[in-house]
Amino acid sequence: MTIDDLLxxxxxxxxxxxxxxxxxxxxxxxxxxxxVAAAKARGLDEPQALLEAAAAFxxxxxxxxxxxxxxxxxxxxxxxxxxxxxxxxxxxxxxIFAPDGTAGAWREMLSQPALIVIAAVVMLVPLLRxxxxxxxIALWIFFWGLSLITAVWPTVRW
Amino acid sequence: xxxxxQMRKGTTTLAILKLLVxxxxxxHGYQIAHALESRSRGSFQFKEGLIYPRLHxxxxxxxxxxxxxxxxxxxxxKVYLPTxxxxxxxxxxxxxxxxxxxxxxxxxxxxx
Numbered sequence: 001m002t003i004d005d006l007l008x009x010x011x012x013x014x015x016x017x018x019x020x021x022x023x024x025x026x027x028x029x030x031x032x033x034x035x036v037a038a039a040k041a042r043g044l045d046e047p048q049a050l051l052e053a054a055a056a057f058x059x060x061x062x063x064x065x066x067x068x069x070x071x072x073x074x075x076x077x078x079x080x081x082x083x084x085x086x087x088x089x090x091x092x093x094x095x096i097f098a099p100d101g102t103a104g105a106w107r108e109m110l111s112q113p114a115l116i117v118i119a120a121v122v123m124l125v126p127l128l129r130x131x132x133x134x135x136x137i138a139l140w141i142f143f144w145g146l147s148l149i150t151a152v153w154p155t156v157r158w
Numbered sequence: 159x160x161x162x163x164q165m166r167k168g169t170t171t172l173a174i175l176k177l178l179v180x181x182x183x184x185x186h187g188y189q190i191a192h193a194l195e196s197r198s199r200g201s202f203q204f205k206e207g208l209i210y211p212r213l214h215x216x217x218x219x220x221x222x223x224x225x226x227x228x229x230x231x232x233x234x235x236k237v238y239l240p241t242x243x244x245x246x247x248x249x250x251x252x253x254x255x256x257x258x259x260x261x262x263x264x265x266x267x268x269x270x
Binding site: 007013023024026030031033035056057059061062063065066067069070073078125 | 174186187188189204205206207209210211214218233234235236
């Protein structure tokens with residue numbers, strides 16, 4: 001048995017989202033490497049060292065608690081990371097565009113300090129707050145893309 | 159059993175914070191698990207893997223922050239550091255612990 005074999009046994013027990021699972025497995029790998037190296041330094045051979053490391057780690061109990069700690073969190077963070085930019089984009093859109101849906105005054109609005117502050121906060125919050133910032137970035141690009149289309153073609157009604 | 163689990167979780171949080179603040183260096187999970195066992199002279203024993211759910215929970219609560227040391231593809235270790243909030247929590251919990259310990263000693267007639 002190798003560390004990879006052991007990690008392959010642990011992986012399905014974790015039952016986590018891919019990104020969280022990858023990080024947790026990386027951390028467990030590091031732990032097992034340290035434990036195996038320490039056991040080998042005490043004179044054990046590789047298979048014995050790994051068996052000792054696995055027993056000391058407590059695979060069953062640890063994976064159950066890791067699952068309980070992380071399960072569903074990634075989804076929640078993903079939803080929050082997705083929802084916040086949408087809400088903020090709607091606020092910005094409401095500030096920039098006229099109530100009738102046209103973007104006639106968008107150039108003037110972009111120079112307003114309040115808008116710049118809001119936009120900066122809106123950009124930074126999802127990036128700083130959420131580990132899954134790729135969702136936030138992707139949604140930002142998507143919604144700002146939509147807004148730019150309305151700015152480039154101000155007569156388009158939304 | 160559930161009560162014991164809760165006690166372990168509560169005391170582990172305090173012990174981890176104290177260790178990291180005293181050490182003043184970022185530490186990874188393996189180091190933390192072994193340092194706790196060593197500091198308690200073997201009386202604080204638990205399955206090493208149980209340190210990770212606790213560390214992750216503490217990070218989520220803002221008591222710790224973590225960073226990866228080493229490059230992808232080579233030996234990487236996730237190390238933990240106490241945050242300012244963690245240090246504040248430690249100060250508060252140590253005070254509570256000392257007060258509780260003193261009152262128990264008095265109650266049990268152990269105080270000199």
